[in-house]
Amino acid sequence: MNDNEIIANIKCLGIDMIDHARSGHPGIVLGAAPILYSLYANHLNINVKDPNWFSRDRFVMSAGHGSALLYATLFMCGYSLDIDDLKAFRHINSKTPGHPEVGVTPGVDCTTGPLGQGIATSVGMALGEKILKERYRITSKDSLIDYKVYCLVGDGDLMEGISYEACSLAGTLKLNNLIVLYDSNDVSLDGPTDKTFKENVRGRFEAMGWTTYLVRDGNNLSELNRAINKAKNAKTPAFIEVKTKIGYGSLLEGKSDVHGKCLTKEDIAQLKAKLGVTSEPFGYNTEYIDYLRGKISERVDTKYKKSTEEYNKYISSMGDESKTLASYMFNNEFHYNLLDITWPMDEHQKEATRDTNNMFMDYLTHHIKTFVGGSADLGSSTKTYVKYSNDISADNFDGNNIWFGVREHAMGAICNGLALVNLKPYCSTFLSFSDYVKPAMRMSSLMHLPVTYIFSHDSINVGPDGPTHQPIEQLAMIRSIPGMKVFRPADVNELLGCWQVILNSNHNPSTLVLSRNEVERHPNTNPKMSILGGYIYYNEKEKLDTIIIASGTELSYARNIGYELATKGYKNFRIVSMPSIEQFLECDEEYRQNVLPNNVRKIVIEADSSFGWHRICQNNTYYLTVDSFGKSGSKEEVLEYMHYTLDDIKEKVFNIMNIK
C-alpha cells in the first residue's frame, strides 16, 4: 500500500466535501493532510470502535477550520462515519459540522474554531493525564490512564495570546505528554504572515522550555515520522514545526485565497489529475480503510486489551463509594450530596463568602477525587487555595492546587481540557477579570463541560483598587452565556445549596460569585430553597404590594429595609432571595408565579448591572443596580459616591413604595 495514494484520497475527499458544501477551508486540507495521516497511521493510540476509550491518545485540531481534513481522515481510519456523513459536511444536524464539535463526531476530542482555544485546551488534557495518574496511583507499567495529547496548530493559533499563556505554563510544568505540530505555511487568512508574524517561533518555544523540531518538508513522511518519534521521547512538551504549503497542488497554492474559499471546478480537476485520483467525487478505496484500520489495530490492540482488563480489575477491587467516583471518572457522571452533612458553622459569625467558601474547598478536595483547580495568581485573595493539599508542579502532580500564573484566559481553557478528561476542575480570579476568561467560558458551555468558575470581589464593594477592579457588567456578561449557571449566594446556607447544584451539574459550567465584604448568616436563608435559585425569604403579612428581590450580599440590604418596613407597620411586602436566576428559570411556572407573581411591583437590589433581570421581572420592575463604572476610594466612600449605601437604597425603596 502506498501512503501517498491514501493521502491523495484523503485530500480529494476533503476537497469534495468543501465543494459539495460550497463552503470550507481547502488550504489546510491540501497542506496538512500528510501530518494528520502520519499521526493516525503511525502514532495515535486509538480504537476506532471505542472512540471514548479513556486511555486513548487525544488529537485536537486547534486549527478548527481544518475540519474537512479531520473528518476525511477519521473516515479513512474507519471511525463510524459513512460517505453520507461526509456529504452532509457543514449541513444541519450532521456528524460533520463546520468546525469540529466534541460529542458530535466520533474521534473528535475537543470543540475548536476560535483560534488558540484548542492548543490551550490540549495543555489541560495533558495536565489532566499527569494528575489522574497520581490520583489513581497509576504506575508507569499500567495502561489504565496513559495517553499523549497531539495538537495541530496553525499560525493563527500561535499568534493568539491564549496559546502563549498555555504553552508557557506547559513548559513550566514540563508536560512531556504533549506534542504540538505546527502547520507552518507562512500564510494566514488575510495574507502572508511576514506582515504580522515574523518571530522565530521555535526560538520562542525553546525559551518557554519546550523541545523543538523542524520538519523541512511537510510532504516527506519519513521526516515527519522521525520528528514525531523523537518528540514522543522528549523530557518536555514537544513542538514540531512542519513546513508546508497552503493549498498544496491547487492553482492557488501558497496564496491566502486558498485558506477559506472553495476551489473552482477547473482547479479541482487539475488537482485530482495531479494527485492521480480519477474517481468520481467522494470516491474512495475501501482497501485504504482496511489498511489503516489494520495498522492502528496492530499498534494498539494489546494496549487496549490490557487497559480494559485493568479497568475491570480496578472497578471490581473497590467499594461502592469508590466505584461511583471511578464511574464518574470514566463516564463523566457524578452525584454528590452535601446537604446531609453537618457543617461546623457559627450562627453569628460574620465573614465574607469568599472565606466561607474556603471551608467548602477544603472539604471537596478531601472528598472528591476528581476535584482539582487553582487561580490566576489570586488564590490568596479569592481564597480558593487549599491549604491542606499539595501544589502541582513539574516534580509533583499529586496535589490539588494548580498555579495557573497570571493567565486568566488559558486558565479557563486548561480547565476545559481537565474537564474533557473527566476531572471536575475549578478556577478563580476577581470578577472584574472574568473579562479575560470569557472566551473560554463560552467554550465550556458549548462543550457542556462541568467547569466551575469562582470569582470573588463581586461588586463595587471591593475596596480602593478603583474602577478597573470593580465589576459592573461582568455578572451580566456571564449570565448571558447560554447554558452557564451563575450563583451569587448571600451567605453560608445559600453557598451550600449552590455547591450542591454545581457538584451535580455534569453537563454545564457554573460560575460562583463571592464577596469580599463580610456578611452574617441570615436567619431565613436555606440550602434546600437556594437550590431552586429563588425563594421567598420573608413573606408578606397582608395583601402583597411590593416584592424586593436581592442577591448575594445585597440580601443584607433587603433584610434591613424589610426590618424597618415592618417596624413602621408595613405588612404588604415580600423579600425574595435570588442566588441563581438560571436555577429559578428551571423551576416550573407555578412555583415561579408563586414566588414572583405577575403584575406585582418588583424592586431588584443587586450591586451590578441590571442587564438580564428582564428574564424574571418583565413588568413593573425597578432596578436598584449599578450600571456605571466604579471609582477609587475606600469601600465606604465608593458606596457613598455611587449612591449605594444602605441608606441610599432604603430611600430609593421607600420612594418607589411611596413611603415617607
Next chain:
Amino acid sequence: MNDNEIIANIKCLGIDMIDHARSGHPGIVLGAAPILYSLYANHLNINVKDPNWFSRDRFVMSAGHGSALLYATLFMCGYSLDIDDLKAFRHINSKTPGHPEVGVTPGVDCTTGPLGQGIATSVGMALGEKILKERYRITSKDSLIDYKVYCLVGDGDLMEGISYEACSLAGTLKLNNLIVLYDSNDVSLDGPTDKTFKENVRGRFEAMGWTTYLVRDGNNLSELNRAINKAKNAKTPAFIEVKTKIGYGSLLEGKSDVHGKCLTKEDIAQLKAKLGVTSEPFGYNTEYIDYLRGKISERVDTKYKKSTEEYNKYISSMGDESKTLASYMFNNEFHYNLLDITWPMDEHQKEATRDTNNMFMDYLTHHIKTFVGGSADLGSSTKTYVKYSNDISADNFDGNNIWFGVREHAMGAICNGLALVNLKPYCSTFLSFSDYVKPAMRMSSLMHLPVTYIFSHDSINVGPDGPTHQPIEQLAMIRSIPGMKVFRPADVNELLGCWQVILNSNHNPSTLVLSRNEVERHPNTNPKMSILGGYIYYNEKEKLDTIIIASGTELSYARNIGYELATKGYKNFRIVSMPSIEQFLECDEEYRQNVLPNNVRKIVIEADSSFGWHRICQNNTYYLTVDSFGKSGSKEEVLEYMHYTLDDIKEKVFNIMNIK
C-alpha cells in the same frame, strides 16, 4: 545631590501613602523605585508644567499596582501634585487613585490595573508615533512629533497573553521607539514565580525580534542608565530585564506577602532607619524637587521650545480645514459632518452592511487624517481593509491598514494606545470573537477613548461555520459596558447616521455591528433619524396597539411583517427601528415616550440575546430574540433550526397580536 537619598525619599513617601491609606502595594515601591528614578531623572523628555505636551515621552506603569511609586515620583519631579494629594491616595475623588488613571493625575499617560493592558497599549502609543510622523510629514530633524514610549512591566504583565500578542507585533513592526523595563523579582502575588513562570523571558523577546538587555542589580543606577542609553539606540523595540528584590529593605523582602499588604509599623520604622530617613510621615526635601526639576529642564527645555515653535509654525501654515484636523490631533477634539455629502448609493441595491461599510472606510481614510486601523486577520471578511491605501509595515508607516495578526485582544489595546496619542483608530473582527477583545473595550470606555470597534457577522445569520462563529450574547456583552455606544444599522442610510455619531464622539468608544447577509435599502430609513438611536419607521394608522421594534437586518423582518399586517387591514401597529439603544437613551424623555409610549405592547425582533432591552422596554414586552447557541448548517438551515425564519417570526408576532 545624592541620587540614593532622593530614591530613599521617594520610597518613604510611597510607603507612607500606603500606610496612610491602609491599602496598596509596598513591594514594587521598594523594589522598582530606582528604575523609575533613573527614567525620570535621566531619560524621559517631559515638561512637568505642560504634562500634555504632545511630543513628550510617554511612561506607562503597566504594573498598575505600582501607583504609589508612580505618584511619589511624579510629586518629586515637580508635577502639579501636593503632599495632600499623596495623603489622599486611594481615597475618593483624589488625584491619586488606587491604580493610575489617565486624565486624573498629571503625568499619568494611561489607565492601568488589569495586567497586560499597559504594555499592549504602549505598543499602540509607539506605533502611533510612527504613523503620525508620516501623516504629518515630520522629518528626523523635527521635534513636533518625536517621542519614545517607556513602560514598566512585572512578571504578571508578561504572563498575560495580551502582552505576548502586542510584543510579537511590535517586534514584527520593529518599533524602536518602545522601551520596556521588566521589574524582574521572581515573585508574584501568590508566591515565587518558579511555580508558574520558568521561561527564559529575554530569550522569548529575542525570538520576537526585540533587542534585550540585562541589568543584574536594579539598585545600581549606572548599570540602569547604561542599559537605558543602549536601548534608546536599538534598531528594534528594546527589553531591559532589571533584576530587583520585591519589598527591598522591608522585613518581608523577597516574599510575596509584601506585594499587596501594608507594612507593619515596626517594619516601616526599621526600613526608614535603614534608608537613613528620619523625617515624619510624608516628609520630603524640597531641594530634591528642585534638583529633579532642574535636571529635567536642562535636558528638555530646548526640545520643548523647538517643538512649540514648530507647532505654531505648522498651524499658521495651513488652511482652515487642516487647522481643524491639526487641532484634533493636538487637542483631541474633532467634528465632522457626513450628512451633507451626496453618496453614490443605488436605491435598490442589495448588499451586506459590511460591504456598504467598506465604501465609508474608503471615504473616511481619504478625508480624515487621523483615521487608521485594521483587523485581526479578517479584513477580507469584515471588509474593513482599505484597498486604496498602503499597508503599515516595519518599512512603511505611511498607510492606513494595520495588520494586527490573529491578536484580537492586543488589537483593542493597541487601538487604545493609538487613541491616547489622538489618532482615530478602528479595528475589526467577527462579532463572536469580540469575546477576545472585551477586556480592552472596557479599558477604552474607562479612558473615554474614541476607538471604533467594527464587528461583522452579527448574528446566527452567518453561514455554516457553526456555533463557535455565531454570536448570541456578544451584543449584550458589549452593550453592557458602561459608556460604550453600540450601533447596529439596518442599511446604508442608518450606517451613514451611525458613522456621523461615531466620528463626532470624541470621548467614548463605539461599536459598529455589521451583517454578512444582504439587505435592501429600506424606503423609510433615514440617516438623521438614525442619529437619535431609535425612531418611528412606520406609523400606526389607528389607535396604537402594538409596537414592533427591530434593529439591523431584522428591520427587514419587521417591514415584511408590517406589509402583511397592512395587507390584512391592520392599522394599529407601529414599527420602530432601533440602530442604537444608547443613542436613544440619550434622547429626552418626551421623544422616547413619543416613540415608545409606556403601556403599549412591544415586540423586540433582534437575532441576538435579549439581555439589555429592558432599558427601553420595561413593560408588556415580548422578545423575539436568540438566547441559545447556534448550530452548524447552511444559513437557511440554521434559521429554520433556530425557528428564526421570516415565517417563524411572523407567526410569533401574529400569535402575540392574536391574529390568525
